[in-house]
Each structure stands twice: as C-alpha cells, then as structure tokens.
Amino acid sequence: MVRHILEYPKEVHNTVNRYKHQAVYALTTIHTIINTSPVLHVSFTPSPTDPFPVILPLIGQMASFSRPSASLGDSLDCYLHGYVSSRIMNLSRASGGKGLPICIAASKVDGLGTSAPSLPPLLLASSNTPKVLTLTPNSHNYNYRSAVLFGHATLVEDLEEKLWAMELITNSVVPDRWRHTRVPPNAAEMQSTQILKVKIDSGSAKVREGVPNDEKGDLGDKNVLGAVWTGVLPLYEQFGEPVPGPYNEVSEVPAHVLVYKETTNKTNFEYAEAAARKDAPVKKKEPGEEED
Amino acid sequence: MVRHILEYPKEVHNTVNRYKHQAVYALTTIHTIINTSPVLHVSFTPSPTDPFPVILPLIGQMASFSRPSASLGDSLDCYLHGYVSSRIMNLSRASGGKGLPICIAASKVDGLGTSAPSLPPLLLASSNTPKVLTLTPNSHNYNYRSAVLFGHATLVEDLEEKLWAMELITNSVVPDRWRHTRVPPNAAEMQSTQILKVKIDSGSAKVREGVPNDEKGDLGDKNVLGAVWTGVLPLYEQFGEPVPGPYNEVSEVPAHVLVYKETTNKTNFEYAEAAARKDAPVKKKEPGEEED
Numbered sequence: 001m002v003r004h005i006l007e008y009p010k011e012v013h014n015t016v017n018r019y020k021h022q023a024v025y026a027l028t029t030i031h032t033i034i035n036t037s038p039v040l041h042v043s044f045t046p047s048p049t050d051p052f053p054v055i056l057p058l059i060g061q062m063a064s065f066s067r068p069s070a071s072l073g074d075s076l077d078c079y080l081h082g083y084v085s086s087r088i089m090n091l092s093r094a095s096g097g098k099g100l101p102i103c104i105a106a107s108k109v110d111g112l113g114t115s116a117p118s119l120p121p122l123l124l125a126s127s128n129t130p131k132v133l134t135l136t137p138n139s140h141n142y143n144y145r146s147a148v149l150f151g152h153a154t155l156v157e158d159l160e161e162k163l164w165a166m167e168l169i170t171n172s173v174v175p176d177r178w179r180h181t182r183v184p185p186n187a188a189e190m191q192s193t194q195i196l197k198v199k200i201d202s203g204s205a206k207v208r209e210g211v212p213n214d215e216k217g218d219l220g221d222k223n224v225l226g227a228v229w230t231g232v233l234p235l236y237e238q239f240g241e242p243v244p245g246p247y248n249e250v251s252e253v254p255a256h257v258l259v260y261k262e263t264t265n266k267t268n269f270e271y272a273e274a275a276a277r278k279d280a281p282v283k284k285k286e287p288g289e290e291e292d
Numbered sequence: 293m294v295r296h297i298l299e300y301p302k303e304v305h306n307t308v309n310r311y312k313h314q315a316v317y318a319l320t321t322i323h324t325i326i327n328t329s330p331v332l333h334v335s336f337t338p339s340p341t342d343p344f345p346v347i348l349p350l351i352g353q354m355a356s357f358s359r360p361s362a363s364l365g366d367s368l369d370c371y372l373h374g375y376v377s378s379r380i381m382n383l384s385r386a387s388g389g390k391g392l393p394i395c396i397a398a399s400k401v402d403g404l405g406t407s408a409p410s411l412p413p414l415l416l417a418s419s420n421t422p423k424v425l426t427l428t429p430n431s432h433n434y435n436y437r438s439a440v441l442f443g444h445a446t447l448v449e450d451l452e453e454k455l456w457a458m459e460l461i462t463n464s465v466v467p468d469r470w471r472h473t474r475v476p477p478n479a480a481e482m483q484s485t486q487i488l489k490v491k492i493d494s495g496s497a498k499v500r501e502g503v504p505n506d507e508k509g510d511l512g513d514k515n516v517l518g519a520v521w522t523g524v525l526p527l528y529e530q531f532g533e534p535v536p537g538p539y540n541e542v543s544e545v546p547a548h549v550l551v552y553k554e555t556t557n558k559t560n561f562e563y564a565e566a567a568a569r570k571d572a573p574v575k576k577k578e579p580g581e582e583e584d
Contacts, residue, residue, distance in 0.1 A: 038401040038434065038527075043335035043345040053335040053345035055397035057438050105347035109330040112466060112531065142330065142465075146349050173434075174404060174525075212537040229542040233466075233553060234532035235330075239404065240561070243524045243568040245504040250521040261525060269532070276535040 008149070008203040028073040030205040031062040033147040035072070035172065037106035042080060044102045044153075046091065058082035058196075060104070061172045065161050065197075078104060078149065078198040079156070079165045092155050092196065099152030102198060110209065110272045111143035112233040141208060143232065143275045149203035156195040165195045176256040209275035232276035236268040300441070300495040322497045323354040323364040325439040327464065329398035334372060336394045336445075338383065350374035350488075352396070353464045357453050357489075370396060370441065370490040371448070371457045384447050384488065391444030394490060402501065402564045403435035404525040433500060435524065435567045441495035448487040457487045468548040501567035524568035528560040 007026060034040065039057045046054055060080040064070040092100045156162045166185065170178045185193065212230045239261040242253045299318060326332065331349045338346055354368040362368060384392045448454045458477065462470045477485065504522045531553040534545045 038404075039399045039436070039438075041333040041335075041347060041397050041399070043333075043347050043395065045337055045343065045345050048340070051337065051393035052442050053337050053393075053395050055333060055335050055347070055395045055440055057397065057399045057436075101343035101345075103335065103345050103347045105333050105349065107331045107333070107349045112330075144331070144349075146331075148347055150344050211535075212539075226541055229534075229536070229544075229546050229549065230540045231534050231536040231545075233534050233549065235529060236532065237527055238530050240526035240528065240565060240568075242521075243503075243526065243565075244521070245523040247504075248522045249518055252521075253523075254521050257521065257525065273532060273535075276532070 008200065026205070027075070028071075029145075029207065030147045030149070030203050031072040031076060033108060033145045033205055034060065034062050034078065034104070034106050034149070037108065038173075040080070041105045042102055043105070044088070044091070044100055056082060056088075059169055059173065060198075061168050063168055065164055068164075076200070078151065078200060079168060080104075080153070080196040080198060081166070081169045081193070088196075092153055095152070095154070097154075099154040099199065102151060102153050104149040104151070104198065105147070107144060107146040109142050109144045109235055110275050111235050141212065143209045143272075145205065145207045147203065147205040149198075149200050151198040151200040153196040153198045156197050159190070161197075162190070162193070162195050165197070166193060169195075174257060174260050176260075210278040211276070234272035234276045236272040238265050238268065300492065318497070319367070320363075320365040321437075321499065322439045322441070322495050323368060325400060325437045325497055326352065326354050326370065326396070326398050326441070327364070329400065330465075332372070333397045334394055335397070336380070336383070336392055348374060348380075351461055351465065352490075353460050355457075355460055357456055360456075368492070370443065370492060371460060372396075372445070372488040372490060373458070373461045373485070380488075384445055387444070387446070389446075391446040391491065394443060394445050396441040396443070396490065397439070399436060399438040401434050401436045401527055402567050403527050433504065435501045435564075437497065437499045439495065439497040441490075441492050443490040443492040445488040445490045448489050451482070453489075454482070454485070454487050457489070458485060461487075466549060466552050468552075502570040503568070526564035526568045528564040530557050530560065 008030065038059070040060045041055050042058050042060075043053045043055045046052075058080045059082060060078050062072070062076040062078050064074065064076050067074070070076060088100070095101075156165055163184065167178045167183075211232060242257055242261070244253075300322065330351070332352045333347050334350050334352075335345045335347045338344075350372045351374060352370050352372040354364070354370050356362040356366065356368050359366070380392070387393075448457055455476065459470045459475075503524060534549055534553070536545075
C-alpha cells in the first residue's frame with residue numbers, strides 16, 4: 001500500500017521555478033496539515049546528557065511575517081504558542097542565535113479500518129479520514145494525513161512581530177476571533193505570552209486516502225471474502241451547538257462563530273466521505289522510500 | 293486557569309496502598325488518554341551527534357502481557373506498532389537491553405475557545421473537548437486532555453507476546469475486529485510486523501474541562517461583557533455511516549462495527565457536551581506546578 005511522500009524540497013528557495021509545481025503541492029499539503037491541527041506536538045532535547053527527548057503540545061501556524069501575503073505553497077515559518085517554560089526559553093537563547101533544534105508533528109485520522117500491523121498504520125493522522133476495514137489485520141489501514149517538520153526555534157522578541165503572531169494564532173483557533181475580543185493585550189499579557197518562531201530546515205508529509213485494498217491471496221479466497229466485511233468507517237471532527245457560558249451577556253451567538261462551526265463541519269464531513277470512496281492508492285515505490 | 297496535573301507516581305510499585313486512590317486516578321486518566329487516541333506521537337533521538345529528535349506517528353495501547361487482566365489504573369507497558377525502520381530497530385537493539393529512551397504524547401481537544409496566547413493553550417488536546425470562547429485572547433482556552441510518557445522501548449521478539457500485542461492493537465482500532473478477519477497472520481506478515489514494548493519510567497497528564505472563566509478586570513468591565521459572546525464550542529469526533537468497499541461481498545455490516553460506531557459517537561458527544569458545562573476549574577497552584 002503506497003503512501004504519498006511529499007518532501008520539503010531543500011532547494012525551494014533557489015529553484016522554485018524548476019520544481020514549481022511539485023514544490024507548491026508538497027508545501028501546500030504539509031502546511032495545510034499543520035494549520036488545520038488543533039494541537040501540534042513539538043519535540044526537543046532538553047540536554048545532551050539527558051537521553052529523553054520531550055514532547056510538548058503547542059498551538060501553531062505556518063505563516064510569514066516578512067511576506068504576510070505568502071500562500072500555503074510558499075516557504076513559511078512556524079509560529080508556536082503555549083506554555084514556554086524558562087527551560088525552553090533558556091535553551092532557545094543559549095543556542096547562540098540559530099535556535100533550538102526541534103521536530104514538529106501533526107496527524108489527522110480521517111477514517112478507521114481496524115488498522116493493523118504493518119505498512120499503513122505509521123501513516124496515521126487524526127480527524128478527517130475514514131477507517132479502512134479490510135480482510136486481514138495486516139492489510140487494515142487508517143486514512144490519514146501526517147506531517148513532520150524539522151527546524152530551529154527562537155523566541156520572538158520584536159513587539160510588532162509578537163503582536164502579529166498572537167493575532168495569527170488566536171485567529172487560527174476561531175477565524176476572525178481576535179477583533180471580536182478585548183484587544184490589544186495589556187502589558188502583563190504581553191509579558192506573560194511567549195511566541196516561538198521556527199525556521200524550517202526540512203519536512204515531509206504522508207497521506208493515505210481511499211477504499212480498502214488487500215493482498216491478492218486473500219482477495220482470491222472465497223471463504224475469506226464471504227466472511228469478512230470490508231469497507232471504510234469515515235471519521236471526522238464536528239462542532240456541537242455553541243453553549244453560552246455563565247457570565248455571557250450577549251444574547252445572539254456571533255456570526256463569526258456560527259460560520260466557523262458550519263463551514264468546518266461541512267468541510268470535515270465532505271473530506272472524510274470523499275476519502276472513503278476514492279480509488280485505493282496504487283502500490284508503487286517512490287524514489288528514496290524506505291522498505292516496509 | 294488551572295490545569296489538573298496528574299503524575300505517574302514513582303513509587304507506584306511500592307506504595308500502592310498509601311497512594312492507592314491518587315495513584316489509580318492518575319494512571320487511569322493517563323492510560324485512557326493514550327488508549328483512546330487513534331495515533332500516538334513518539335519521539336526519540338536518533339544519534340547523540342544529531343541535535344534533532346524525531347517524531348513518528350504510531351498506534352499503541354497500554355496493557356500488560358504478564359498480567360492481562362490488569363486495569364487501566366495499574367502499572368502498564370505501552371505496546372507500539374507502526375513502520376519501525378531498521379534505524380529504530382538497530383537503536384533499540386544497540387541500547388544494550390534497557391531499550392531506546394522515548395517520549396510518547398497523545399492529545400485530545402474536546403472544545404474550542406478561540407484559544408489564545410498564554411496559559412491554557414499549552415494544554416491542548418484533540419477531539420473530545422469543547423473550544424472555550426472568552427473575553428480576551430489571553431483567557432481563551434481549549435478544553436482538552438493531554439498525556440506524556442517517558443520510557444524505554446525494546447523490540448518484542450517472543451512470538452507469543454508479539455501475536456498477543458498484534459491482536460491487542462488491532463482490537464484497539466475497532467474492538468473485536470481481530471477475530472472477524474483472516475487470522476492468524478501468516479509467516480511473512482509476522483516477519484514484517486514489528487512491535488515495540490515500552491516500559492514506562494514516568495508520565496503525566498493535563499486536563500481542562502469546563503465553562504469559560506476570565507480575569508476579574510474584564511469580568512467587571514460592562515463594555516467588554518456587552519460586546520463579547522463567551523461560551524464553549526464543543527468538539528467531538530464522529531464516525532459516519534460505514535461505506536462498503538469495492539470487493540466487499542458481505543451484505544450486512546457486522547454488529548461489531550455498528551456497535552463500535554454507535555457507542556463511540558455517543559461517548560464522544562456526551563463527553564464534549566458535559567465538558568462544555570462543567571464549572572470552570574478553580575485557579576490554584578499544584579505543588580510543583582510551573583508558573584505560566
């Protein structure tokens with residue numbers, strides 16, 4: 001079962017014309033997975049003497065402060081927000097300008113197939129792909145989207161960039177939310193908010209979508225075919241009805257919240273349903289693809 | 293805004309009677325988050341000379357082979373499956389018996405609050421918690437559940453344990469699926485399937501659920517209260533109708549698939565809706581809790 005391996009072209013800055021079509025496709029897919037994940041898992045090594053890497057859940061978005069109109073297919077930085085302890089801040093500062101080496105991962109599962117051993121389960125991602133039920137545990141699968149990025153993180157200390165990033169990230173949670181709240185942040189809030197900017201070295205994405213497929217041997221076995229139901233269980237995230245809080249005084253739920261709910265629900269549903277029906281990926285090896 | 297920090301008690305083996313109530317609660321929460329995540333993010337350091345840790349998405353379950361009837365509140369190992377490259381296998385073997393040091397993370401977002409800078413956004417998790425919309429970007433929040441574990445990974449080479457783990461993991465994707473497929477795996481499938489067993493050193497979980505809360509200053513500001521809708525957008529994963537595949541010959545969708553779909557949908561929905569209505573967490577500092 002193939003997975004589509006999309007690489008961050010190392011030469012993207014130099015040869016965007018030559019690899020233009022491929023580069024845009026790859027970066028767009030990777031950046032979309034990152035930007036539509038509610039939470040990113042970010043790993044770093046706290047100390048050379050500590051064998052354990054640490055994973056923190058943070059929120060983040062791919063964007064460009066210097067080129068704010070850049071598209072998802074362009075080279076972008078990753079802005080991260082979350083609880084940035086003094087440990088990470090010290091590590092970022094101590095890196096001498098280049099930044100703390102980190103790995104960022106995001107996965108979206110779009111569907112369920114009693115995903116089983118072997119090939120596809122690596123390529124798991126959450127929330128918009130169907131589970132794929134096949135004849136054997138080995139050929140089961142998730143439909144999923146997964147992205148991994150490597151880069152160097154530094155603290156954003158320029159106030160203008162920090163404020164821009166705070167708005168970017170707030171709006172990534174609910175689009176347009178920033179201006180509907182009490183802004184700008186006060187001095188204490190600015191002080192207590194830490195934003196990391198990650199310059200990306202490399203990255204890749206893996207995507208599986210489609211109907212089940214099975215090994216020829218099992219497909220030719222009438223006993224197995226007659227006994228095992230095969231298909232896809234689509235899986236998608238849905239928002240429920242907005243629930244007003246205990247000190248809410250605004251009677252109507254604002255349009256920006258309702259629109260976000262409706263469009264997200266529709267998009268998520270349609271993606272998962274479509275992924276459940278697409279032709280199965282063709283089994284072929286990509287150049288450089290590791291053996292399963 | 294508090295988050296509930298639940299630790300893997302280090303003395304769990306020795307003092308289960310003394311910390312019994314606390315230990316069970318903490319481990320149960322951590323293990324439930326791990327076991328209900330479609331995908332786990334697992335980080336390790338490929339080499340002491342490479343500054344970047346690597347994150348792989350793998351599927352896994354907490355369980356005990358030596359004590360299969362152990363409950364979620366007991367000390368458990370984590371079994372992982374996915375594409376285990378020769379690199380990881382070599383690293384696991386080269387670790388000299390103790391195993392490769394790894395970090396495992398799982399996050400579930402249960403709801404949306406134009407989660408913003410500062411405190412809570414760290415505590416993000418996906419899929420069953422409402423988003424919490426508050427008055428300021430700073431006080432926004434996700435309702436979420438997040439777990440992080442540290443341990444040592446070794447390859448499972450005992451055939452009986454490997455087969456048990458393959459069934460465990462297959463059934464974690466769709467309960468009871470294993471026996472409804474063509475089993476047992478053949479020799480080639482056994483050969484190509486790699487299972488990692490992770491003995492856990494320590495871990496913790498962070499959970500936020502509840503209605504919004506905001507700083508006193510904003511709550512006392514009538515202009516702000518009159519302008520900003522505050523509440524929770526519940527978020528939950530739902531399965532769609534099963535979609536039969538192109539070579540399916542079984543006309544009725546089996547009960548185990550339908551039951552799984554219905555019960556999961558109901559559980560996910562109810563959790564997110566309840567989390568959207570609970571009292572806001574009380575702001576207090578836990579011993580050892582880092583400052584935001």
